Each structure stands twice: as structure tokens, then as C-alpha cells.
Amino acid sequence: MIQLNGIEVRFGDFTALKDINIHVKEGQFYTFLGPSGCGKTTTLRTITGFIEPAAGTVMVKGKDITHVPVERRNIGMVFQNYALFPTMSVYENIAFGMRVKKVNKTDIDRRVKEMALKVDLTEQQLSRKVAELSGGQQQRVAIARALVNNPEIICLDEPLSNLDAKLRVQLREELKEMQAKFGITTVYVTHDQEEALTLSDCIAVFNKGFIEQIGTPNEIYSASKTEFVCNFIGDINKLTPKVVQAIAQQTGRALNPEAATYIRLERIYVNHSDASRAAFQARVIGAEYFGLYIKYLLEMDGQTLKCIDKNDGRQYLKKGDAVEVSINPADLMVY
Amino acid sequence: MQATKLPLKTRIARMTPAQLALSCVMTAVFVWFIMACMILPIANLLKTVFFEGGKLSLDAFQKLIKSPRAMKALRNSFILAPTLSLTVGFVGISLVLITEYFDIKGAKILRLGYLTTLIYGGVTLVSGYKFIYSNTGVLTNLLASVFPNMNRNWFTGYWAVLFVMTFSCTSNHMIFLRNAMRAVDFQTVEAARNMGASQWYILRRVVLPVLLPSLFAVTILTFITGLCAMSAPLLVGGKDFQTINPMIKQFADMTTTSAKSLSATLSLVLGLATMLLLAIMTFIEKRGHYMSVSKVKTKIVKQKINNPVVNVLVHIYAYALFVIYVIPVVLIVLFSFSDSAHIQLRQLDFSTFSLKNYAELLSKTTAYKPFVVSIVYSALAAVIVGMLVVIACRYIQKHKNGAAATTLEYSLMLPWLLPSTLIALSLILAFNQSRWYMFNQPLVATLWLLLIGYVIIKLPFTMRMTKAAFFSLDNALEDAAKNMGAGEVYTFRRVIFPVLLPTVMAIAALNFNSLLTDYDMSAFLHHPANPTLGVKIKSLTEEMGNSSDGVALTFVYAVLMMIISSIVLYLVYGRGGRESIKE
Numbered sequence: 001m002i003q004l005n006g007i008e009v010r011f012g013d014f015t016a017l018k019d020i021n022i023h024v025k026e027g028q029f030y031t032f033l034g035p036s037g038c039g040k041t042t043t044l045r046t047i048t049g050f051i052e053p054a055a056g057t058v059m060v061k062g063k064d065i066t067h068v069p070v071e072r073r074n075i076g077m078v079f080q081n082y083a084l085f086p087t088m089s090v091y092e093n094i095a096f097g098m099r100v101k102k103v104n105k106t107d108i109d110r111r112v113k114e115m116a117l118k119v120d121l122t123e124q125q126l127s128r129k130v131a132e133l134s135g136g137q138q139q140r141v142a143i144a145r146a147l148v149n150n151p152e153i154i155c156l157d158e159p160l161s162n163l164d165a166k167l168r169v170q171l172r173e174e175l176k177e178m179q180a181k182f183g184i185t186t187v188y189v190t191h192d193q194e195e196a197l198t199l200s201d202c203i204a205v206f207n208k209g210f211i212e213q214i215g216t217p218n219e220i221y222s223a224s225k226t227e228f229v230c231n232f233i234g235d236i237n238k239l240t241p242k243v244v245q246a247i248a249q250q251t252g253r254a255l256n257p258e259a260a261t262y263i264r265l266e267r268i269y270v271n272h273s274d275a276s277r278a279a280f281q282a283r284v285i286g287a288e289y290f291g292l293y294i295k296y297l298l299e300m301d302g303q304t305l306k307c308i309d310k311n312d313g314r315q316y317l318k319k320g321d322a323v324e325v326s327i328n329p330a331d332l333m334v335y
Numbered sequence: 336m337q338a339t340k341l342p343l344k345t346r347i348a349r350m351t352p353a354q355l356a357l358s359c360v361m362t363a364v365f366v367w368f369i370m371a372c373m374i375l376p377i378a379n380l381l382k383t384v385f386f387e388g389g390k391l392s393l394d395a396f397q398k399l400i401k402s403p404r405a406m407k408a409l410r411n412s413f414i415l416a417p418t419l420s421l422t423v424g425f426v427g428i429s430l431v432l433i434t435e436y437f438d439i440k441g442a443k444i445l446r447l448g449y450l451t452t453l454i455y456g457g458v459t460l461v462s463g464y465k466f467i468y469s470n471t472g473v474l475t476n477l478l479a480s481v482f483p484n485m486n487r488n489w490f491t492g493y494w495a496v497l498f499v500m501t502f503s504c505t506s507n508h509m510i511f512l513r514n515a516m517r518a519v520d521f522q523t524v525e526a527a528r529n530m531g532a533s534q535w536y537i538l539r540r541v542v543l544p545v546l547l548p549s550l551f552a553v554t555i556l557t558f559i560t561g562l563c564a565m566s567a568p569l570l571v572g573g574k575d576f577q578t579i580n581p582m583i584k585q586f587a588d589m590t591t592t593s594a595k596s597l598s599a600t601l602s603l604v605l606g607l608a609t610m611l612l613l614a615i616m617t618f619i620e621k622r623g624h625y626m627s628v629s630k631v632k633t634k635i636v637k638q639k640i641n642n643p644v645v646n647v648l649v650h651i652y653a654y655a656l657f658v659i660y661v662i663p664v665v666l667i668v669l670f671s672f673s674d675s676a677h678i679q680l681r682q683l684d685f686s687t688f689s690l691k692n693y694a695e696l697l698s699k700t701t702a703y704k705p706f707v708v709s710i711v712y713s714a715l716a717a718v719i720v721g722m723l724v725v726i727a728c729r730y731i732q733k734h735k736n737g738a739a740a741t742t743l744e745y746s747l748m749l750p751w752l753l754p755s756t757l758i759a760l761s762l763i764l765a766f767n768q769s770r771w772y773m774f775n776q777p778l779v780a781t782l783w784l785l786l787i788g789y790v791i792i793k794l795p796f797t798m799r800m801t802k803a804a805f806f807s808l809d810n811a812l813e814d815a816a817k818n819m820g821a822g823e824v825y826t827f828r829r830v831i832f833p834v835l836l837p838t839v840m841a842i843a844a845l846n847f848n849s850l851l852t853d854y855d856m857s858a859f860l861h862h863p864a865n866p867t868l869g870v871k872i873k874s875l876t877e878e879m880g881n882s883s884d885g886v887a888l889t890f891v892y893a894v895l896m897m898i899i900s901s902i903v904l905y906l907v908y909g910r911g912g913r914e915s916i917k918e
């Protein structure tokens with residue numbers, strides 16, 4: 001559906017994107033993930049046409065649109081702050097694109113009302129000014145406005161970043177449902193790894209204008225290809241050479257103690273030994289209560305280790321308690 | 336947004352024929368306006384000064400040095416400007432402290448009184464003061480009844496000008512310094528108190544330092560106002576205290592080339608002084624303002640003056656200032672309903688009150704014509720300057736950092752560096768003959784010249800405000816419109832302009848308001864058969880004491896001005912006001 005081939009974007013002397021190659025399949029929910037300033041929004045704006053690349057091509061359905069002006073691309077976009085026109089009502093905002101295209105009034109009215117229904121906006125809300133709506137309603141207007149013109153692709157630039165935590169989770173779910181309902185190819189930009197993992201079919205992790213890894217959420221999380229991805233996604237422990245050597249000795253696995261070796265928090269077993277794992281004696285030095293789970297801070301062989309334990313009603317561990325920690329070498333990520 | 340800037344050729348190639356035609360027309364209009372109305376007239380003025388007789392010479396400056404009148408005017412201006420800065424600074428700071436910082440009884444009423452200069456200024460205000468303090472004024476009559484041998488012409492010269500201007504120039508303090516005071520984080524005051532600081536120490540070491548950048552800026556504006564003083568020296572300066580601007584006007588009105596050259600030289604000196612002061616102000620502005628670093632800022636809580644004696648003295652001072660500010664306004668309003676005989680005697684008799692003066696203004700052509708002339712000129716200038724600046728700002732926003740956009744911006748800001756008398760004089764000197772760049776039409780003594788002058792002097796203020804509004808716009812709005820297929824013009828017409836419209840209208844209203852009673856520019860450029868309100872009020876005020884009918888008319892003009900100004904200010908800053916302008 002969308003193909004970016006060797007995209008390079010420069011702002012003066014600064015190269016913002018270098019050799020970006022992406023292939024988004026039809027109907028896919030594709031996420032650009034990365035820290036601030038990594039080039040994810042620049043890539044999105046290159047697809048929508050706000051930025052013209054210095055090199056490379058943007059193809060949609062096999063057609064080169066690299067130099068097609070933004071207004072002729074028919075790619076819907078939801079902006080970070082929604083960019084709803086404050087002087088217009090909700091209805092006028094949604095109808096804007098059709099009025100530009102001089103669609104007749106009856107069709108505009110029908111399509112606006114249909115779209116409002118699909119995104120759960122009432123008729124009364126249509127006549128309101130956008131400033132009178134809540135954050136969640138504004139997001140729905142922005143999505144309706146982007147979708148009403150029947151675009152082939154919809155691009156969303158961190159649309160949840162300005163919302164509070166609870167609303168963010170709620171709207172994330174709504175967004176996923178909506179995408180499934182409309183079946184539209186979606187390109188989504190976020191710096192929030194949880195958002196990327198829960199929403200996406202495919203994720204491209206950006207770093208300093210390059211793509212570090214492209215893969216499914218599980219591939220990105222469980223089989224991070226680079227140290228950057230491994231560190232950026234989720235919470236993680238970096239093991240000391242001494243611990244790595246001990247794991248190698250106990251399990252007979254060939255491990256290089258000098259290599260950067262990581263293990264995710266949930267892959268550390270506490271008081272749950274198994275023959276296939278390396279076992280260590282540790283002591284609890286701190287605990288954080290999260291409700292759903294408890295995060296422990298352990299001291300083991302001179303290494304501080306973080307791990308989590310499900311809050312299943314058992315009495316949780318206290319500072320100073322001695323515990324047995326076991327690690328499966330198959331869970332290690334080595335770089 | 337273009338990651339790498341496209342060459343001009345490519346940009347032109349991508350334009351539709353309509354866009355290309357529009358761009359060409361707009362470019363032609365701006366180039367013509369800037370060159371023909373601003374650059375070439377100023378170049379002509381420089382030529383008058385430096386190329387007398389076709390050769391480069393500094394004779395004009397020698398003539399200036401040899402002219403005792405001109406030198407006296409220069410000296411007077413440079414005496415008035417610093418002393419005025421001090422007196423206005425003192426009164427201005429006290430007004431802000433009285434209304435915003437100290438707990439003074441009746442502060443809201445006092446604030447209204449101190450704000451009267453916003454609705455009543457310039458030549459109208461001077462006429463009000465003259466009515467009270469002149470040789471036949473209300474106060475003079477009162478004093479003469481107690482001290483029969485007193486000199487009735489006591490209110491004239493330097494001190495009279497300084498007094499009138501001190502109380503007419505505090506508007507900037509009431510706007511800018513008051514805003515700065517409101518930005519003080521009260522937690523810093525509480526923190527200082529918590530550490531044992533006294534009230535006076537907190538004011539001196541915590542509060543006033545936060546106000547300093549704004550104070551510097553308004554002081555320089557006051558200094559420039561003092562240098563460019565026009566109506567106050569003309570009306571109350573007398574023979575002994577004339578400043579540069581009235582002198583420029585006098586020389587410009589003479590027919591000799593030498594006098595015109597002297598006038599141009601004086602205006603150039605004034606222009607250089609203004610440029611220097613504005614450069615200092617820009618430097619101060621660049622040093623920035625103090626910002627509260629608090630996560631949650633707390634509003635100032637009014638401070639009770641602990642010392643009872645100081646408290647009483649401050650209250651007396653506050654109300655004395657209130658009387659000085661309010662008395663002229665009250666008397667003007669009351670006397671505007673009085674008959675000629677009582678105005679002549681400066682006596683109030685409520686039994687003689689009527690709407691006769693108002694009816695006369697509406698029925699007599701000579702009376703209402705200046706009013707209509709000023710309204711038409713001010714409205715036209717406000718609309719034209721608004722349109723020009725909106726188009727220019729749009730171009731600057733779209734092509735920021737481009738050479739053409741930067742040139743356009745600096746050209747439109749140029750009048751900020753030049754006193755209005757210099758601009759007026761340059762227009763007179765340039766257009767007292769036909770010029771090819773003005774389609775071979777001499778403009779002096781036509782209706783056009785004043786309109787051009789008004790548009791030029793309002794460009795910098797309009798540019799600063801409109802540009803700020805443009806640059807505070809969320810770029811995503813434009814992107815969103817384009818994303819939905821809207822073209823450049825459609826996006827501007829349907830999305831950008833409606834968002835900016837309240838600000839643009841508010842700026843136009845403020846421009847209209849300030850042009851309505853303009854005297855400085857009108858005095859030079861008005862059409863002889865169509866005097867503006869400022870010119871008319873000035874001539875009527877000069878007759879004060881000879882013709883009571885004229886004085887009555889001045890009062891009616893002043894009252895109507897105050898009503899119009901109050902409405903405009905209410906629309907801009909009041910309940911229906913716009914946040915962008917308030918900020």
C-alpha cells in the first residue's frame with residue numbers, strides 16, 4: 001500500500017532522515033515508535049506531503065506521489081493537538097474537506113451525519129463549537145474529519161499525547177476498534193511503547209533518523225534486534241559479566257560475559273526454581289506496590305536486579321527477605 | 336513545510352495562473368507603496384538637507400546652529416524629555432503601586448480615574464487642562480479671588496508643559512507596568528516575608544526589580560514623547576517654551592527654501608535621537624523580562640501599609656492624583672451642557688444645562704465636518720493598514736527567513752524609527768510637486784496626503800501586533816486544511832483569517848481610536864478645507880478666552896471622543912475583549 005524507498009530528509013545541514021525504507025500493507029495498523037527527535041513525525045509528514053524528501057520516493061498503491069502536493073494526496077491526518085478549526089462548529093469541521101471539493105450540500109449533510117454516528121458523536125454535538133467538547137470528543141471529531149473524505153490511508157501523529165492517563169487508555173481501545181471497523185490502512189506515530197505494542201500490527205522503531213528494527217509487537221519486545229530497541233522497549237536488567245558467567249557455568253550454555261546481556265523483568269523467576277534455569281541466592285532490598293503486580297529490587301551477587309511478581313494474594317516479600325532467583329538462558333538478549 | 340527550500344523557478348512553475356497573477360499584483364502594490372510613499376520621500380528629505388544647491392553640504396546643520404530659535408527649541412526638547420521621564424516615571428509607578436500593590440481604600444474608583452488618559456489624550460486633554468489652569472481658567476479664577484495680585488498667566492512655559500504632559504503620559508505605565516506588576520508571583524513576596532524582610536525591603540528588592548525591564552521600556556517611550564511633544568508646548572508653552580516639533584511646523588509653514596531646509600534638518604535631528612533611543616529600548620527588550628519560575632503562580636495580594644502615618648499620607652497622595660486626573664474630565668462633561676455665558680464665566684449653573692451645544696454640533700456643517708472628516712480618515716486608514724499588514728504578515732509567515740520577507744518586514748517597520756513630523760515633512764517635501772512615482776500628481780493640499788500619512792504611521796504598531804497573532808497561530812490548522820484538499824487562498828480565507836479576525840479587528844479599533852484625535856500628523860498634512868478634529872480642537876483651544884462658543888464645541892467634541900474611545904476600549908479590552916490583545 002505505502003512504500004518508502006530510500007527516503008532522505010534534510011533541514012539545511014542537518015539530516016533528519018537517512019535511507020528510510022518502509023512497506024505498509026493494506027489495512028495494516030503500522031506504528032512509528034521512537035524517542036523525541038528521532039524522525040518518526042518527519043517520516044509521517046513525508047507520507048502526507050508536508051515535507052518533500054531530498055532523496056527517495058514515496059509510493060502509494062504503486063504510484064509515485066513524492067512530488068504530489070499535500071492537498072491532492074487524499075491521505076487523512078489526525079494531528080497531535082487535533083488542529084480543529086476553532087471558528088467552526090463540529091459539523092463545519094467535519095464537512096470542511098467536502099466543501100473544498102465542492103460536494104453538494106445534501107451529500108455533505110448525509111456523510112457528516114453518517115460519520116458522526118460511526119464515531120459516536122450526537123446530532124447536538126455537531127452544532128457545538130469544538131472548544132465546548134471534551135478531549136475524547138475532540139479526538140472523535142478529528143478522526144471523523146479525517147475519515148469523512150474516504151481517504152485510502154489515515155495518519156495519526158501522537159493523537160493521545162495531550163490526554164490524561166485514564167482517557168488515553170480508553171481512547172486507545174476506541175481507536176483500535178475504529179480502525180478495525182473502517183479497515184483503513186493506518187500509520188500511527190507515538191513515543192509511548194505501551195501504545196505501540198497494544199495497537200499495532202507492525203512497528204518501526206526509529207532512532208536518530210534511522211530505523212533500528214521493523215517487526216510485530218512481539219518481535220520488537222521479545223526479540224529486540226539492537227541494544228537500543230531492547231533498552232527503549234519496556235523495563236529491563238543489564239546483567240554483569242559475573243552473573244552472565246555464572247549462568248553459563250550452571251546451564252552449560254556458551255555465553256560471552258563481555259557482551260551486553262539483558263533480561264526482561266518478567267523473565268526473572270523468584271522462589272520458582274527449575275532445572276533448566278540458573279539459580280542464585282538474592283536478598284530483597286526494595287519493593288514497589290503497583291496493585292496488579294509488585295516490583296522488587298533484589299541484590300544478587302553484587303548486581304542489582306529488578307523483577308516483578310503477580311499480586312495473587314500471597315503475602316508479598318519484605319525488605320531483607322532472602323529469595324531464590326532463577327534465570328533461563330533462553331530469555332537472555334545478547335548484543 | 337519544505338525540508339529543503341525550493342528554488343523560485345520551481346515555486347513559480349507550481350503556481351496556478353490565478354496564483355501567479357495575484358502574486359504579481361501584490362508584489363507591485365507593496366513595492367510601489369514602500370518606495371513611493373516611504374523610501375523616496377525620506378530620500379528626498381535627506382537630499383533637501385544634505386544636497387542644497389545640488390552639492391553635498393552640511394550647511395543645513397550650520398544654519399541650524401546659527402538659528403537661535405531652532406537651537407532654543409532643541410535645548411527645550413532635551414530639557415523636557417529627561418525631566419518628563421522622571422516625573423512620569425514617579426507618577427506612573429505610584430499609580431501602579433496604588434492600584435495594584437498597596438491596599439488603598441477605593442482603589443477601583445482610583446483606577447478608573449487614573450485610566451481616563453486612555454480615553455482622553457493629546458490635544459483634547461491639553462485643552463481640558465487649559466480650561467482649568469489658563470489665565471481665565473477655573474482654578475486661576477479661584478486663586479485670583481483669594482490672591483487678587485497674582486499673575487493670571489502663571490500656567491505657561493516649561494512647568495505648565497511638564498505638568499500637563501506628566502499627567503497625560505502615564506497611559507503606558509497603566510498598561511505595561513500594570514501588566515508587569517500582575518505578573519509578579521506573590522509567593523516570592525511571601526518567601527521574602529518568611530525570611531524576615533520588611534515591607535519596604537520587599538518592595539525595593541523583590542517587586543521593583545521584576546518591574547525594571549518594563550519600566551525602562553516605558554521610560555524610553557516617555558523620553559521619545561517628550562522629545563516629540565507638539566500640542567502641549569503649542570498650547571501652554573507660550574513664547575518662551577517651544578520645542579522641536581512646533582518649530583518644525585513653523586518652519587515648514589514658511590515659504591522660503593531656507594526655512595524648509597531648517598525644518599527638514601530639525602526633523603532629521605529628531606529622527607536620529609528617536610532611532611538612538613529605540614535602539615536602546617530594543618537592547619533592553621532583548622535582555623528579556625523576568626519570568627516567574629513557579630509551577631503554580633500566585634496572584635498578588637494587596638499589601639496593607641503597616642505604618643499608620645505613611646498609610647494616611649499615601650491615601651492623601653492617591654486621592655490628590657485622582658482629583659488632578661478626574662477634574663478636567665468632569666468639568667468638560669459638565670460644561671459641555673452649559674451655555675456660552677456660563678462657560679465664559681467658568682461658572683456651573685445646572686439650571687442652564689441643555690443639549691444645545693450637542694444640537695449645534697449636529698446641525699452646523701462647520702461644527703460636525705471635522706468630526707466626520709476624522710471619522711472617515713481614521714476608519715479608512717485603519718482598514719487599509721489592516722489589510723496591507725495582514726497580507727504582508729501572511730507573506731512573512733510563509734517565507735520567514737527569506738530575503739524578500741525580511742526586507743518587507745523591515746520596510747514596514749521603518750516608520751517606527753521616525754517621528755511622525757519627519758514622515759509628514761518628507762511627504763510634504765516630496766509631493767508638493769508632481770512625481771512620476773505618484774503618477775505625476777502633486778498631493779499637497781489634496782485629500783490623499785493625510786490618508787497616506789495615517790497609514791504609514793500606523794504600520795509599525797499594526798505589524799507588531801498582527802505578526803504576533805500570525806506567529807501564535809497553530810501551524811497544524813493550516814496543515815489540516817491542506818490535508819483535506821484546501822488550496823492556499825481557500826485555507827487563508829476559511830481557516831486562518833477567521834481565527835485572526837478578532838485580533839485584526841481589535842487592532843483596527845485601536846488604530847481608529849488613536850487617529851481620531853491625532854494632531855501631530857494632521858497639523859502638517861490636512862486638507863485646508865477639511866480640517867481634522869485634532870486641528871479644529873487646537874484652533875478652538877487657542878481661542879479659549881475669546882470665544883466661549885468655540886470652547887463649548889471643544890467640550891462636545893471631547894465628550895464624544897471619550898464616548899467613542901470608551902466603546903472601542905471596552906470592545907478590545909473589556910468583557911467582549913480578545914485575549915490576544917489583552918496579553
